[in-house]
Amino acid sequence: MVTIYGVARSRAFRCLWAAKEAGIEVEHLPVAFGSESRAPDYLALNPNGTVPAMRDGNLVLFESLAINLHLAAKAGPPLLPAGEDHSRVLQWTLWAATEIEPSIMQWARNAFLLPEAQRDAALAAAGRAMTDRRLAVLEVHLANRPFLLGEAFTIADCNLAGVLYGSWFQGYDLSAAPRVKAWMERCMTRPAALAARRLREEQA
Ligand SMILES: N[C@@H](CCC(=O)N[C@@H](CS)C(=O)NCC(=O)O)C(=O)O
Known part of the structure; x- marks a missing residue:
C-alpha cells in the first residue's frame, strides 16, 4: 500500500x-x-x-x-518510458523544479499567497517575467507535439503541469503562450487530473 x-x-x-x-x-x-x-x-x-x-x-x-x-x-510505460525518453522525462522534471518552480513561486507568493500587506509588486513582476521567458521555450517545444515527449502523456507532463497548476488555477495569464495554455488545459482536464x-x- x-x-x-x-x-x-x-x-x-x-x-x-x-x-x-x-x-x-x-x-x-x-x-x-x-x-x-x-x-x-x-x-x-x-x-x-x-x-x-x-x-x-x-x-x-x-x-x-x-x-x-x-x-x-x-x-x-507509457507513463514512464524507457531509454532516451526516460532521460527526456528527467530533463523536463528537473527543468520544472529548477527553472520554473522558483520563478513562478516568486510570482505566486507576491500575487496571491502572502497576506496583502506583505506582497511586493516588483518581486511579482520579476517572477512573472522570469517565468514567461522560460515558458517561451516550452511554447516553441509544443509547436508540433501535444505532450512534452510527443503523442503520449507522461509523468514529465504531470510534473511540469503540477508545478504550474496552482498559479494557472489562480488565473496566471498564458495568452502570450497559446500552445502552453492549450497543453495545460489538455493536462488538467484528464480524468486523473480532474479526480x-x-x-x-x-x-x-
Ligand atoms: N521541494 C519540496 C517542497 C515541499 C514544500 O515546501 N511544501 C510546502 C507545502 S506545498 C510546505 O510543506 N511548507 C511548509 C513549510 O515550508 O514550513 C517538494 O516539492 O516536495
Whole structure:
C-alpha cells in the first residue's frame, strides 16, 4: 500500500494526481503543513517538516517530483518510458523544479499567497517575467507535439503541469503562450487530473 502524506491543497496534489495516472490506489493522510508537518512523528518521515511525503513498504520519500517518478516507475510505460525518453522525462522534471518552480513561486507568493500587506509588486513582476521567458521555450517545444515527449502523456507532463497548476488555477495569464495554455488545459482536464483537482479545489 502506498501512503501519501499532505493536504491536497499543497504540493501533495501532484502526487495524488500522479498516483491516479499510474492507477495506484493510495492511502491519503492529509497532514497539514505548519504544525502537523513539524510534529515529531511526521519529522521522522520527512525531516524537512514539509509536505508531501510518501511511504511504499520500506521506502520513504520526500520531494514531490521524486515521489512522482517513483509512482510512475511502478506503472512503467507509457507513463514512464524507457531509454532516451526516460532521460527526456528527467530533463523536463528537473527543468520544472529548477527553472520554473522558483520563478513562478516568486510570482505566486507576491500575487496571491502572502497576506496583502506583505506582497511586493516588483518581486511579482520579476517572477512573472522570469517565468514567461522560460515558458517561451516550452511554447516553441509544443509547436508540433501535444505532450512534452510527443503523442503520449507522461509523468514529465504531470510534473511540469503540477508545478504550474496552482498559479494557472489562480488565473496566471498564458495568452502570450497559446500552445502552453492549450497543453495545460489538455493536462488538467484528464480524468486523473480532474479526480485529484476535486480533492484540491473543494478545499479552496
Ligand atoms: N521541494 C519540496 C517542497 C515541499 C514544500 O515546501 N511544501 C510546502 C507545502 S506545498 C510546505 O510543506 N511548507 C511548509 C513549510 O515550508 O514550513 C517538494 O516539492 O516536495
